[in-house]
Structures are given as C-alpha cells and as structure tokens.
Amino acid sequence: MDLTGKTVLVVGSGISGVAATELLKKKNVNVVLFDGNKELDLTALREKHPVFADVKIILGELTAEDRSGLDLVVLSPGVPTDLPMVEDLKKDGIPIWGEIELACHFAKGRIVAITGTNGKTTTTALCGEIMANYYRDVKVVGNIGIPYTSVAADTTDETVTVAEISSFQLETIHTFHPAVSAILNITPDHLNRHHTMECYIKTKERIAENQTEDEVCVLNYEDEVLRAFGETLHTNVLYFSSRQKLDRGLYLDGEDIYYADGENTTKVINVNELNILGTHNYENVMAATGIALSLGVPMDKIVEVLKRFQAVEHRIEYVTEKRGVKFYNDSKGTNPDAAIKGICAMNRPTLLIGGGYDKQSEYDEWIESFGGKVKLLVLIGQTREKIAACARAHGFENIVLCDTFEEAIDTCYRNAVSGDAVLLSPACASWGMFKNYEERGRIFKEYVRALKED
Known part of the structure; x- marks a missing residue:
C-alpha cells in the first residue's frame, strides 16, 4: 500500500503514537490522532509533543463521520484490538496496522525479532551488542523502549535492526517477516488481554508466520509448545536447550554451552565466564548466539560480547x-x-x-x-x-x-x-x-x- 497522500488515523497519544505520527509526517502522509481520554488538554498535549501541532486531534469518541475518509488505522500496542471502536473500523473495511507493521513498511535492511513471555529484554540487549560488534549500522528497538517507528526512516539496506516484540504488537502484523525470529518461551501472561492461553500462544507464534524457507526461527527445545510449533514450520528452525544435547542447535552441558551444526560441535563459552546469573540467562545467551550465527556473525565476535555483557537494568x-x-x-x-x-x-x-x-x-x-x-x-x-x-x-x-x-x-x-x-x-x-x-x-x-x- 502506497501511503503517500493518504489519511491515517493514529490511535493513542503516548510514545508509540508520537513516533508513528513523526514517521508518517516524514513520509508525507496526512495524520489524524485519536485518544479515548476525553479529559486530555489539547494545548498541553501539543506543547509537550510539537509533532501534534498541526494534526487534527479527536478525543473521547470516534464517530462514523470521523471514520469516513480514513485509509488506514495505526493502533498503539496498549490499545486492545477487541474494543468496540476497533470493531467499527474493521466493519468499515479500514485496514488496521500496529507500530511494527507501519515501521517495517518503511524500513530497510534486515530485522531480528525476539519474543517470548520472559527473557526478551535481556536477549534483545545482548543480541544488539553482538550485532554491533560486527555490523556497522545496528538499531535496537521495540518493546525494549524505543519504538521501531522512531528509527525506520533512518534505516538503509545495510541496517540490522534487533527488535523486542510483545504479543500486543504481534496482534496487528500483516506482512512483517524478520530474517531471524526467536520465541524464547511461552508461559501464562497477559490473559486479561488475550483471555485464553490458546490465543496468547497463537499470537506469539505469529512472529514466524510470514518467514520464508531461507529465514530462521530460533526456539526453546524445552518448551513443549515451541518444540511442537517448530515441527510445523517450513522455515529453518534452530533449537536451544538447557537440559539435553542437540545434534543441531545450542545446548548447555554441565557448565559449558555448545553449538552443534549437524556435523561439528563447538564450545561457545563456560557459564562462569558470563556476568549474568541463572539457567534462564544461559538460555538467553544460547538464543542470542543462535540468532547471531544465523545472521552471519563469526563465533569469536559473539564470544567477545558474551564475556563482557552485564545484566540489563531491572532484571536481577x-x-x-x-x-x-x-x-x-x-x-x-x-x-x-x-x-x-x-x-x-x-x-x-x-x-x-x-x-x-x-x-x-x-x-x-x-x-x-x-x-x-x-x-x-x-x-x-x-x-x-x-x-x-x-x-x-x-x-x-x-x-x-x-x-x-x-x-x-x-x-x-x-x-x-x-x-x-x-x-x-x-x-x-x-x-x-x-x-x-x-x-x-x-x-x-x-x-x-x-x-x-x-
């Protein structure tokens, strides 16, 4: 879809809405902003975020008249997709995107996408440092705190983008397909939003739904749901395991992490050389290593970062x-x-x-x-x-x-x-x-x- 000259409704005036608006305006797209909080002070909102200065803003309720003339809607991740307002937009036949879909529409280069109930932030930060140790242009974005939309316009064919992706963001993808995806684990979470575990699992698994046979999905072998999911994929699957040796993949054996490519087995690192604690972090290390290897980073460049990486803020x-x-x-x-x-x-x-x-x-x-x-x-x-x-x-x-x-x-x-x-x-x-x-x-x-x- 060519968005030039189109009218796009951005839903949500928080950090995601600001970044989406900035990107759309850079691309000469007409933006209308909607926020369900009718108590917002428009003057204060525009002063705080100058990008909204010349944008039409609708607060509280989106009427049928407001919906007319819209070509696309971009939802911030915090906006549930089953709200009556969203259902009305769907009935009107207006495409619904999220910030990830919007970003990848304009972005260039290769993307690594990491999801899972736990470990996303650590793995994303570690993976970003590994990539930056080898590639010249690396951007770390997504649920880790920097909207993908805020950097999409600055990417080139040489860019490697490492993105932490939440289940909320995966609800609204359409064509998004990373060069390497990873699902670290799936345990009950956000059931107030997704309502059932089945829905939550299916949403997480969407990260790989558009990947091609040449792309890679990294999965936790010890997660029964993900092991079974891997068997259904037509893309390349690379497992990691903290409990047993794998013929192909990464695994923890005693205090050593190994990588097996199907023919040869290489020791990656001894866990005592790491600065992060716990088996869950060793799983994060294996996932990041598998992602980096899949994107062509040499093992010595990976190990350099593994030895110096520190725990991310707020995670043990x-x-x-x-x-x-x-x-x-x-x-x-x-x-x-x-x-x-x-x-x-x-x-x-x-x-x-x-x-x-x-x-x-x-x-x-x-x-x-x-x-x-x-x-x-x-x-x-x-x-x-x-x-x-x-x-x-x-x-x-x-x-x-x-x-x-x-x-x-x-x-x-x-x-x-x-x-x-x-x-x-x-x-x-x-x-x-x-x-x-x-x-x-x-x-x-x-x-x-x-x-x-x-």
Missing part, C-alpha cells in the same frame, strides 16, 4: 550491599514465571518483595519455587491478599502485608541479617502504584542506596 540487577545484605532489583519480574527465574538466581537466604497489579495470574508455581530459600514474603499492591492466601495454602506463613513500597523495603531491611539478600521480584505488573516497572525499579534502587547502615 545487583544494586548495593548494606550491613552484609545484598539488594537485587528484579522489577521486570512482572509475572510469576519471570519471578521464579529471580528466585532461582538467588544464592542467599532471601527476603522477597512481591505484589502489584492483578493480571489474573496464578501464583502457585511461584510460591512452590521458594524451596526454603525465601525467609520472608513482603506483599504490596492489589494482589497482596490473593498472593498471601496462595502462599498460606502452600504452607508458607512468614508473610507481611504493607501499604506502601517504602514500608515493604524497610520491613525487609529490618528483618535481614548479614548474608541475606533482599529481592524485588513482584510477579505482578506495576500499574496502579507506578507508571511502569522501570519507575518501580528506579525508586527501589534510590531508596535502597539511601538506607543507613547504623
């Missing part, structure tokens, strides 16, 4: 030590499976801060993962009672409910002794108490670093 991130107590920020543990990874990575008795926004998750497996390692569970937010009830049902009684985040941190510090760890790994989203998990993690770090040691 070491913060500081006070009175012999180590503090870790795992604010990105926004669902039970991610939080299990946080617990598994701890090598000390742990005082755990959990709770937050309710995404209709179940917490049984998270509680069971404590395994005698968690000394105290301190709960905050909307889910605190639900998690406390679940913990007691599993025989865990050492629980404290707190009203504020600061109270939770103080409670942990007061009850910790030298040799313990305090871990923020909420198993819940941050909404309701914080703008996002990044703000939650930053506040945790600032507060912890200011704690007095006397």
Whole structure:
C-alpha cells in the first residue's frame, strides 16, 4: 500500500503514537490522532509533543463521520484490538496496522525479532551488542523502549535492526517477516488481554508466520509448545536447550554451552565466564548466539560480547550491599514465571518483595519455587491478599502485608541479617502504584542506596 497522500488515523497519544505520527509526517502522509481520554488538554498535549501541532486531534469518541475518509488505522500496542471502536473500523473495511507493521513498511535492511513471555529484554540487549560488534549500522528497538517507528526512516539496506516484540504488537502484523525470529518461551501472561492461553500462544507464534524457507526461527527445545510449533514450520528452525544435547542447535552441558551444526560441535563459552546469573540467562545467551550465527556473525565476535555483557537494568540487577545484605532489583519480574527465574538466581537466604497489579495470574508455581530459600514474603499492591492466601495454602506463613513500597523495603531491611539478600521480584505488573516497572525499579534502587547502615 502506497501511503503517500493518504489519511491515517493514529490511535493513542503516548510514545508509540508520537513516533508513528513523526514517521508518517516524514513520509508525507496526512495524520489524524485519536485518544479515548476525553479529559486530555489539547494545548498541553501539543506543547509537550510539537509533532501534534498541526494534526487534527479527536478525543473521547470516534464517530462514523470521523471514520469516513480514513485509509488506514495505526493502533498503539496498549490499545486492545477487541474494543468496540476497533470493531467499527474493521466493519468499515479500514485496514488496521500496529507500530511494527507501519515501521517495517518503511524500513530497510534486515530485522531480528525476539519474543517470548520472559527473557526478551535481556536477549534483545545482548543480541544488539553482538550485532554491533560486527555490523556497522545496528538499531535496537521495540518493546525494549524505543519504538521501531522512531528509527525506520533512518534505516538503509545495510541496517540490522534487533527488535523486542510483545504479543500486543504481534496482534496487528500483516506482512512483517524478520530474517531471524526467536520465541524464547511461552508461559501464562497477559490473559486479561488475550483471555485464553490458546490465543496468547497463537499470537506469539505469529512472529514466524510470514518467514520464508531461507529465514530462521530460533526456539526453546524445552518448551513443549515451541518444540511442537517448530515441527510445523517450513522455515529453518534452530533449537536451544538447557537440559539435553542437540545434534543441531545450542545446548548447555554441565557448565559449558555448545553449538552443534549437524556435523561439528563447538564450545561457545563456560557459564562462569558470563556476568549474568541463572539457567534462564544461559538460555538467553544460547538464543542470542543462535540468532547471531544465523545472521552471519563469526563465533569469536559473539564470544567477545558474551564475556563482557552485564545484566540489563531491572532484571536481577545487583544494586548495593548494606550491613552484609545484598539488594537485587528484579522489577521486570512482572509475572510469576519471570519471578521464579529471580528466585532461582538467588544464592542467599532471601527476603522477597512481591505484589502489584492483578493480571489474573496464578501464583502457585511461584510460591512452590521458594524451596526454603525465601525467609520472608513482603506483599504490596492489589494482589497482596490473593498472593498471601496462595502462599498460606502452600504452607508458607512468614508473610507481611504493607501499604506502601517504602514500608515493604524497610520491613525487609529490618528483618535481614548479614548474608541475606533482599529481592524485588513482584510477579505482578506495576500499574496502579507506578507508571511502569522501570519507575518501580528506579525508586527501589534510590531508596535502597539511601538506607543507613547504623
């Protein structure tokens, strides 16, 4: 579709909407902005985002008259695709794109797309560093915080774009097909949006639906859903495994990671040479290595980065030590499976801060993962009672409910002794108490670093 001179409705005035509007205006496309929040101050919105200065803005409700004359709609990822407004647009026969589809419409070069319930951010950051160690023009975008649309116009045929892709973004793709895709794992998450696990799984699997026979999909062999999915693909499949040797793929054997190409087996690295902890991170390393090899990066260039790569912010991130107590920020543990990874990575008795926004998750497996390692569970937010009830049902009684985040941190510090760890790994989203998990993690770090040691 040639969008030049067309009229495109951008839905959402947040970071994605701003980037989409900027890209469309660069490409001489007429933009109309819609936001369902009728209380927004138009003057303040235009002052904050000058790109909206000459854009028609509709707030609150999109009428049939507003819909007439539209050639395309671009939804921000946070906008559910089953809203009545979106259904009306579909009935009118207006194509619905998301920011990823819009970006790839204009972008050049090759793209690596990484999805999965957990590990996306670490794998994307690691993969981006590996690519930048070999290729000249590398862009790291997507759900990691930089909209793909914000860099699409600056890409060339030589660009390698590494993108973290969420299930929300995959709902609205059409022609998007990465040179290399990866699905790291699939566990229950965002069921308040996708409603069923079947829908969530199918949405994640869309990342590979347009790939050709010459392209590659990297999958976790130990995830039964993904192993079965790999058998249905016509594209090249490269598995990684943390539990067993593979004839072709990457695998963890003891403390060593190996790559097998079907004929030869090469040692990649010993995990003790890495700066990131836990089996889940070794899986992220294998996935990033498989992606990089599939895109032609030499093994020595990959290993150079593996040896120097540090944990990404908010993912089992070491913060500081006070009175012999180590503090870790795992604010990105926004669902039970991610939080299990946080617990598994701890090598000390742990005082755990959990709770937050309710995404209709179940917490049984998270509680069971404590395994005698968690000394105290301190709960905050909307889910605190639900998690406390679940913990007691599993025989865990050492629980404290707190009203504020600061109270939770103080409670942990007061009850910790030298040799313990305090871990923020909420198993819940941050909404309701914080703008996002990044703000939650930053506040945790600032507060912890200011704690007095006397």
